[in-house]
Amino acid sequence: MREGTAQLIRREDYAAPAFWIRTVDLTFDLDPAKTLVINKMTVEPNAEQPGAPLRLDGEDINLLRVLVDGEPVSFRTEGSQLVLENLPQQPFHLEIRTTCAPEKNTQLSGLYTSSGGFFTQCEALGFRRITYFLDRPDVMATYKVTLKADKLKYPVLLSNGNLVEEGVLEGGKHFAVWVDPHPKPCYLFALVAADLVRREQRIRTRAGKDHLLQIYVRAGDLDKTEHAMNSLIASIAWDEAKFGLSLDLERFMIVAVSDFNMGAMENKGLNIFNTKFVLANPATATDVDFGNVESVVAHEYFHNWTGNRVTCRDWFQLSLKEGLTVFRDQQFSQDMAGSRSARAVKRIEDVRTLRQLQFPEDAGPMAHPVRPDSYVAIDNFYTATVYEKGSEVVRMMHTLVGDEGFRKGMALYFERHDGQAVTCDDFAQAIADANPGSELANRLEPFKRWYAQAGTPRVTARGSYDADNHIYTLSLSQRSAPTPGQPDKAPYVIPVAMGLVGRDGRQINLQLEGHLNSLGHDTVLVLSEPEQTFTFVHVPVEPVPSLLRGFSAPVVLEAEHSDDALFTLLSHDHDPFNRWEAGQQLALNRILAAVRGDGYIELDARYLHAMREVLRHPELDAAFKELVLTLPSEAYVAEQLDVVDPQRIHTVRESLKRQLAHALHEDWIWAWEQFHDNGAYSPDARSAGHRALANLALAMLVLDGSLRQNPIWPGKALQRFKDATNMTDRLGALQALVNAHAELAGPALERFHAQFKGEALVIDKWFTLQATAPEHDGKVFARARALMQHPDFTLRTPNRARSLLMALCQSNPAAFHRTDAAGYVFWADRVIEIDGINPQLAARLARALDHWRRLAEPYRTAAREAISRVAARPELSDDVREIVTRALQ
Ligand code: 0A1
Numbered sequence: 001m002r003e004g005t006a007q008l009i010r011r012e013d014y015a016a017p018a019f020w021i022r023t024v025d026l027t028f029d030l031d032p033a034k035t036l037v038i039n040k041m042t043v044e045p046n047a048e049q050p051g052a053p054l055r056l057d058g059e060d061i062n063l064l065r066v067l068v069d070g071e072p073v074s075f076r077t078e079g080s081q082l083v084l085e086n087l088p089q090q091p092f093h094l095e096i097r098t099t100c101a102p103e104k105n106t107q108l109s110g111l112y113t114s115s116g117g118f119f120t121q122c123e124a125l126g127f128r129r130i131t132y133f134l135d136r137p138d139v140m141a142t143y144k145v146t147l148k149a150d151k152l153k154y155p156v157l158l159s160n161g162n163l164v165e166e167g168v169l170e171g172g173k174h175f176a177v178w179v180d181p182h183p184k185p186c187y188l189f190a191l192v193a194a195d196l197v198r199r200e201q202r203i204r205t206r207a208g209k210d211h212l213l214q215i216y217v218r219a220g221d222l223d224k225t226e227h228a229m230n231s232l233i234a235s236i237a238w239d240e241a242k243f244g245l246s247l248d249l250e251r252f253m254i255v256a257v258s259d260f261n262m263g264a265m266e267n268k269g270l271n272i273f274n275t276k277f278v279l280a281n282p283a284t285a286t287d288v289d290f291g292n293v294e295s296v297v298a299h300e301y302f303h304n305w306t307g308n309r310v311t312c313r314d315w316f317q318l319s320l321k322e323g324l325t326v327f328r329d330q331q332f333s334q335d336m337a338g339s340r341s342a343r344a345v346k347r348i349e350d351v352r353t354l355r356q357l358q359f360p361e362d363a364g365p366m367a368h369p370v371r372p373d374s375y376v377a378i379d380n381f382y383t384a385t386v387y388e389k390g391s392e393v394v395r396m397m398h399t400l401v402g403d404e405g406f407r408k409g410m411a412l413y414f415e416r417h418d419g420q421a422v423t424c425d426d427f428a429q430a431i432a433d434a435n436p437g438s439e440l441a442n443r444l445e446p447f448k449r450w451y452a453q454a455g456t457p458r459v460t461a462r463g464s465y466d467a468d469n470h471i472y473t474l475s476l477s478q479r480s481a482p483t484p485g486q487p488d489k490a491p492y493v494i495p496v497a498m499g500l501v502g503r504d505g506r507q508i509n510l511q512l513e514g515h516l517n518s519l520g521h522d523t524v525l526v527l528s529e530p531e532q533t534f535t536f537v538h539v540p541v542e543p544v545p546s547l548l549r550g551f552s553a554p555v556v557l558e559a560e561h562s563d564d565a566l567f568t569l570l571s572h573d574h575d576p577f578n579r580w581e582a583g584q585q586l587a588l589n590r591i592l593a594a595v596r597g598d599g600y601i602e603l604d605a606r607y608l609h610a611m612r613e614v615l616r617h618p619e620l621d622a623a624f625k626e627l628v629l630t631l632p633s634e635a636y637v638a639e640q641l642d643v644v645d646p647q648r649i650h651t652v653r654e655s656l657k658r659q660l661a662h663a664l665h666e667d668w669i670w671a672w673e674q675f676h677d678n679g680a681y682s683p684d685a686r687s688a689g690h691r692a693l694a695n696l697a698l699a700m701l702v703l704d705g706s707l708r709q710n711p712i713w714p715g716k717a718l719q720r721f722k723d724a725t726n727m728t729d730r731l732g733a734l735q736a737l738v739n740a741h742a743e744l745a746g747p748a749l750e751r752f753h754a755q756f757k758g759e760a761l762v763i764d765k766w767f768t769l770q771a772t773a774p775e776h777d778g779k780v781f782a783r784a785r786a787l788m789q790h791p792d793f794t795l796r797t798p799n800r801a802r803s804l805l806m807a808l809c810q811s812n813p814a815a816f817h818r819t820d821a822a823g824y825v826f827w828a829d830r831v832i833e834i835d836g837i838n839p840q841l842a843a844r845l846a847r848a849l850d851h852w853r854r855l856a857e858p859y860r861t862a863a864r865e866a867i868s869r870v871a872a873r874p875e876l877s878d879d880v881r882e883i884v885t886r887a888l889q
C-alpha cells in the first residue's frame, strides 16, 4: 500500500527533469507471482541541470540490478526513489532489472492480473509500480516492448504501437515484440497478456489510409462488441471531419477488463476499458449503457490527439487533456444524437451531471480549481471539477470564439504543440491567438480565472421594463463565495447566452442601446465586471428574460423568476434547455417551500396542468418530456440549502412524486400506451426516448397502484418484466416494482438474478437497483447491508463494490443518512476495509461524507465522528488520508 508519506505537491514547485529518457526497451517475462522486467533506456542529461543526480521513482517492486553503459554502478534509495550519482554527462545506457507480483496487486495500478490475464494501468503514477523511471508526463520516449508468457494461458500478447515480431519459445512460452514510433510519456504505456477473442474491422479513412481496428474481450462477450466498434468508427470519422485530426496508427486496439478503477484509459494505440464501457447488447445493456459506451469510446479515441499527441507538462494540467476531451466527447454525442431536440436532451443530461457532482464538489472541502494548486494523491484529482467543469471552460471558449474560430484555435494548438507536454495556458493562448479581436482574446487573462479559482460563481439577474419607452434593462451581477485556501475571488468572464420572450411566447428582437444592428433573437452577453447593465431598446412588450441558454456558463443563476415567468418559459422558450430548466425550477420552488416550511406540500392545479401539457404535447420529443417530468434529485435539492436534512428532503420529494403519479394518472396511461411498444431494439436517441418515457409512465402507474392497493399496474409491470426483449424495458419494469416497494418486487428480483447470473455487468445492476430504491422504514439500508454477505458480492472488483456501496452511500441519501448513524458506521468500516485492498476505490467512497458540515443534527455530529474514526487510523493510504483530512479541516 502507498502509505503515510503524505507530502503536499505544489504546482509552483514545477521544475524540468534533470534527465530525459529518449528510448525505452522493455522485456517482460510474465508470471503472476513474479514477473521479471528488464528496462533498457537511453538517458540524456538535461544540459540545464549539469551534475544533478538521477532520481527514479519506484513503488512495490524489487530491484535486482542497475547497469550504466553495461557496468554495475552504486546506487542508493531514498524513500521510494532510486538515486544515481556521478553519471556520464553524455547520453548513456541505463539498464534496470526488477521483479513485481502482479497477482498481489489489488490496487489495480501498475501491472496486475484480472480473470487470469495480465493488464496494466499507468495513469497517473502506475508505471513506477512496473519499473524504476522518471514517472512524470513531460518525459517522453519511444518504446520497444517484448512480452514473454505461457502460450496456452496467455495466447494474446499486446502492447502499444505495431507488432513487429512474434514466435515461440521453449517451455511452452511464446513472445511478441511491439514498437511504438510515437514518443510518449510512461503513463500511456500498456500491455495485455490474456486469453481473449476479438472483433476486428479494416477501415479506410478520408485521408485515404488503411487501419486495423480491434476490440478484445473474453470469449462469450464477442456479441457485445458491435456497438463499441460502430462508436469507434464514428469517432474516427468525426474527428477527421470536424477538426481534420486523423488516426496516426496502423492499428488501434481496445481491450475490455472487468477489474478497473475508472472508466477507461487512452494508452497509445491500446486503450484499456472497464467492461462496463465497452460491452453492450440489447439483452444485457440499457440505453444509458449504450450511450455511455458511445461517449467513452469516443473520449478515449479523442485523447489520441488531445492527451497523447499533445500531453500535459505536469499533473496539475490534467484538465488540459480531460476538460478538452470531455468537451469533444460531449459535442460528438450531441452530433450523433442528431435533431436539435435530441442535442438539447444530451446537453440537459450533461448539465444534470455537472450540477449533481461538480457543484457540490465546488461547495465542499474538496473544492479545487480546474487547474489545482496542490495535491497529496493525484488520483484524488480525477474529479468532476477537472473533467466536467474543465469541459465547461472549454465550452465557454467555444462560445466566445464561435465554432469556426474554435476549429482554427485547435489547428493552431496542434501546429504549435504537437509532440509536446504543455500547460492549460498554452491551450487558452492558442485559441485566443487564432481569434484576434474576439471576446476571448480581449479578455484572456481574466478569462483564465476559470482555471485558477475554485467555487461556483452566482449570477444574479434583475430586469425592469419601461413600458413608455419600450426599454428593457437587464442588470447582471456576479459573486463567488470563498473556498478552501481562496478567501477572495476576482470577477469571472461569463458568457450569458440569452433571449427575451413575450408572455404570449413571441421571441423579441434584441437591440442594445447605442447599437444600430439588431442581434436577432439570440445573443451572448459577456459579464466580466462584478455588475453590468444591458439596455435593450424597441422592446414592444414586457419580456421574460431567458438567460444562460444552453447553460452557457457553469454558474448558479438567480433570476428570481415569478411562477408566471417560469410558466411562460416552460411553454414558450425557444431554447429547449431553458424550457426544461423552468420546469425544474417550478418543482424545486415547491419542494424548497415545503422543506423550509412544515414539510407538507400539495401540488397546485397550475403546476399539474403545465406538466400534463408537456406530457401530452404533440410536438415535444419523448426524451425531453421524460426529463421535464423527472423531479430534481434529492442531491440537487440539498444543494440549495444551507442546512440539509436528508430525511425531510426525501419525504417531501416522495410526496410530490406520488401526487404527480396520482393526479396525472390518465395521462401516464396515455403515455404508456403511446410509447411502450417499440418494436425491434435500436439504441438511437428517438427510440431510447420512447423507452425512457414509457418507463417513467410505468413507474408512476405502479407507484400509484401500490399505494392504493390496486394490483393492476404492478401486475402489468411484472408481465412487462418477463416479456421484455431488451434490458432497458426489463430493468425499467423491475425498477418500477422495486421503487414502489411492490410485493411482486421480491420474486422479480430473484428471477432476474437467476436469469443473468453469468453476466457480471447485469448482476452489478441488480445490486445497484436494490441499494438505490427509495428508502422506506429503513428497509433499503438493511437490505443493502445484508447484500454485503451475498455470495456474488466482493470488494475486490471495483464495479461490484461500487454497484452496492457507492449506490448506497452516494446515490441514496435517505437510506444512508440515518438518525441512528448506522449508515456512517457502515461507511467508515467499508472505507477502512477497502483501503487495505484498493486505496483509489476507498478514497472515492470516502468522499460520500464530504458534505457533513452542512448536515442538520443529529447527522452532523455522527458524520464527524465517523470521519474522525477513519482519520484516526495510523495506517491509512495517502489517498484516503487526504480526503478525510480535508473533510475535517
Ligand atoms: N485518462 C482516463 C482516466 C483514467 C485515470 C486514471 C486511471 O487509473 C487510475 C484510469 C483512467 C480517461 O480520462 O479516460
Ligand code: ZN
Binding pocket: 299, 303, 321, 322, 325
Ligand atoms: Zn479522459
